[in-house]
Amino acid sequence: MRYSVSHKQQTRDKLLQSSAALAKKEGFASVGVDGLMKAIGLSGGAFYSHFSSKDALFSAIVERELSQSLERLGEGEQQSRERLERCLKIYLSMAHVEQVQDGCALPSMGADIARADIAVRQQAQAWICRLQANWARTLESDSLAWAILSQCVGALVVARMLVDPQIQARVISSSYEVLSQSITRQ
Template sequence: MRYSANHKLETRERLLQSSAVSAKQSGFSTVGVDGLMKAIGLSGGAFYSHFSSKDELFAAIVERELGQSLCRLEGDQDLQKLDRCLRQYLSMAHVESAQNGCALPALGAEIARSDDSVRQLAQDWICRLQQNWALTLGSESLAWAVLSQCVGALVVARMLATPDVQRTVLKSSYDEIRKQIAEPRA
């Protein structure tokens, strides 16, 4: 059976998409190559025509996911757009749907345990995001604080068992970030 010229690219994209969802939902280290390939209807052996190792796939997932986050948040931003982003990020929908959300809260610990090349890749994308927010906020340190507060609040909310307490964490974080953003900067 002959495949189209785009077949390999399409298969790679399906593998990246499926693996990213799986990684954000259950952790990347929990599923083997055979399981990742089975999820897209292929055999484990086909994996190596796309990636030389599972670590290479993880690096591609990190780059893809953080690149998508940057695309959603970059550009000419104003505080209203940033506020919409904060409301979406610090929402129960985001807490309840890790597989469709930001990679940082879901994969941060695995990125931290990865080799230097993956950590450097993540750092490059995170710094680009921080720089974009710094332009909007007019402060490098405030951009780091907002980014860290958002990721941390989501991690804490996901750790909690009770939706009411989760909502409290999210609302408190949102309110504090809004106060910081509203304060005049020297």
């Protein structure tokens, strides 16, 4: 039976969404094609009608996740320091620590991206640089934008490595406090 173009696109979108959530939660390398397809109720063989390889899927996940992050953080809008601070409050929250599959791809998939081929790394670099440039315009400081971006990602990585929720919360709240002060003082 032939499927419509829209059905194929819907299946591809569902595969991207499900695969991104699994990759962020379990690591992209740890999930096989059969597991990715099983998560959306299809056989492993159907995968290749959507992507030429698992690497092609990973590239599409990186593109999707980082473009969504950029959109959420207000690229293209005239962003205020207050809006940036609100974004940081949401980003540096225990909900973001606990809901890995729903959060930013950088803290959860950064190591996978670093080990990916050069094309994926260049793609990630382009999105990260766009985010940093947006923040730099808002903050009127290139270096502060890099520092905040790095601190946000690092704080989530450290918090997720820890077991004790109270210590996790201290990492997140301390990072937010210092970054918030940096934004308002600047």
